[in-house]
Amino acid sequence: MPHNPPRQTARHTAESSHRRILSLWFPRLGAERVLRGEPALAEMPLVTVAEIGNLRQVAATTQVAEGLGLSRGQSLSEAMVLCPDLITRPEDRGREATLLAALRRWAGKFSPWVAEEGAESLIIDLTGCAHLFGGEEALFAQVHEDCADLGLSVCAGLADTAGAAWALARYAGGHGIAPGRSGDAIDQEARATRSRARKRHWVKGGPAPAPQVAGTAPRIAQPGGTRQALAPLPIAALRVEADIATGLARLGLRQIGDVLTLPRASLARRFGQGLMRRIDQALGTLPEPISPAGAPLHFAVRLSLPEPIGLEADIMVGLERLLPVLCEKLRARGRGARRVRLELSRVEGDTQAIEIGLALPADQPDKLYPLFEMKLGEVDAGFGIDRLRVIADVTEPLHATEHKGGWAVAQEAAGPRSSGQDMADLIARLGARVGLEAIRRARPADSHIPEKTSVPLAAAWSEAEAPGTWPAPTRPRPLTLFSPEPVTAPHSPHVPSDFRWRGRRFQVQSAQGPERIAPEWWLDERQWRTGVRDYWRVTTADGARLWLYYAHGGAQSGGWFAQGDFG
Secondary structure (H helix, E strand, O other): OOOOOOHHHHHHHHHHOOOOEEEEEOOOHHHHHHHHHOHHHOOOOEEEEEEEOOEEEEEEEOHHHHHOOOOOOOEHHHHHHHOOOOEEEEOOHHHHHHHHHHHHHHHOOOOOOEEEOOOOEEEEEOOOOHHHHOOHHHHHHHHHHHHHHHOOOOEEEEEOOHHHHHHHHHHOOOOOOOOOOOOOHHHHOOHHHHHHHHHHOOOOOOOOOOOOOOOOOOOEOOOOOHHHHHOOOEHHHHOOOHHHHHHHHHOOOOEHHHHHOOOHHHHHHHHOHHHHHHHHHHHOOOOOOOOOOOOOOOOEEEEEEEEEEOOHHHHHHHHHHHHHHHHHHHHHOOEEEEEEEEEEEEOOOOEEEEEEEEEEEEOOHHHOHHHHHHHHHHOOOOOOEEEEEEEEEEEEEOOOOOOOOHHHHHHHHHOOOOHHHHHHHHHHHHHHHHOHHHOEEEEEOOOOOHHHOEEEEEHHHOOOOOOOOOOOOOOOOOOEEEEEEEOEOOOOOOOOOEEEEOOEEEEEEEEEEEEEEOOOOOOOOHHHOOOOEEEEEEEEOOOOEEEEEEEOOOOOOOEEEEEEEOO
16 A cells, blocks of 8 residues: 655645745945944944045945934935034945955855845855754844844845845845835835824724834745735835836835736836836746855965074075965966965064066966065065965966977977067066066057057067068058157148257258058047148158158148157
8 A cells, every 4th residue: 555645744845845045135234344443433423435426425324323314325415414423434345345255155154055146235045954054043043143243234034036035135124224215115104194094094993903114024934925925015125126116106006015916917018027027036937046156266375484584595495385385276276377476474463475477377386486586685574474375366277288208308308498488487577577567569450550550468468479460561660659749840741851850950861752641531530630641751961760741731730740760
């Protein structure tokens, strides 16, 4: 006889099949990041300020500042009127992004599927993970406890969909933090107005019902109860545009439940498909996948010293131990280092850093030793260095090469090195002195304009052109090309017998030309508004060989100009 499983097991299986999404919103992230570095300001009103054009606005507030009536989006002048003792700090998007990335790594303890959502929130797929923490309520408590230990305010929401979890985190639970002013029509209504509206509908003879305040829905939606959890929330919780929420509010549709009962066709016709897409995402009929961020590649090694050191030879000995280990990590991931930083921690408590760059990705220690040795003269050991740390900040994929036998290696070693490798080593050595960004190479460009026949590129981040790539010029070109400089000469297209340039007078001995050059007709080059040019190779009596041209005039007046020197 077949055995039928109990109903409780079947019901448990159905409930566990629901996807469960947790949304974490950190509404005071920017201001509380400042408090983490300046804890003495915890009892003072503090805001971070963002500059938007010529307007300075409040970007984030602390709980103390919110208690005084300040909110994000206010102008700084208005905030100073409300709170003359206000303390301000500039907004730092970079550090806030770093803090959010650290919180993403922390949230990995609850589930491996964690993604950043915007600048101050995380989205977590908790499917099948909540029971590891004693259930969803216990997990909720753990989240709030951890964030309190970190000194951060958090608003959480848990539902079957990412859209519903986002809505519950920001608009449910009565946490009193408004995500924004636009669209939240219910919370903007006066409390007395809502009270009078409820009294008008009270039936005489029964007890007066207690007023219901919007935004007091639970922040954990039961599996399969997404529609019921979203119904009392304002329209803005659907993540729609502010004008859509305002338009619905003018029609008296202020809650999500009011919209869910209306025909879809009429809503789409009047408010567009964007509203319908957000509704479908919140209810789960339109999938909204979560793509967790991959772990960043990190290549670093560290050496703590029992006694402080201060000699360059001792530092190089430490590098001889660290660089092979770093290169082994790079080879294990198929990467090569393009930029490597050496951090030296002094016993005084501060840290010095020297950085090298390479023209080609490298995973061999012998490519890094000489570059660091060239820059050790910049190190001030002070009272001694007690820790060395080497980090490969910038890496690139490095394709594996075929290993050759002993005879092939001996023949290759006996032959000359490739010019490309020699050039890469030269660029790396020069870059250690002057910086890789200062070394440039030219790449040919398809243009007849003299100053646009080549494009400068960073030599370390570009490849050399193959032989024969440069087009052969139809006419000789000067060795030195500079911006056009006015020449004092008669305003005539014929080569003058003498002219004045750079404060000197020159006598023309011979001239070859003209070579007429016109700019691209589809571009508006400012320097070419003087019209087409006739270029001449002029040799003066004192031996100067100059490149002069006569501009025939256009939007600006023409004349004679010098643009090059043949040397």
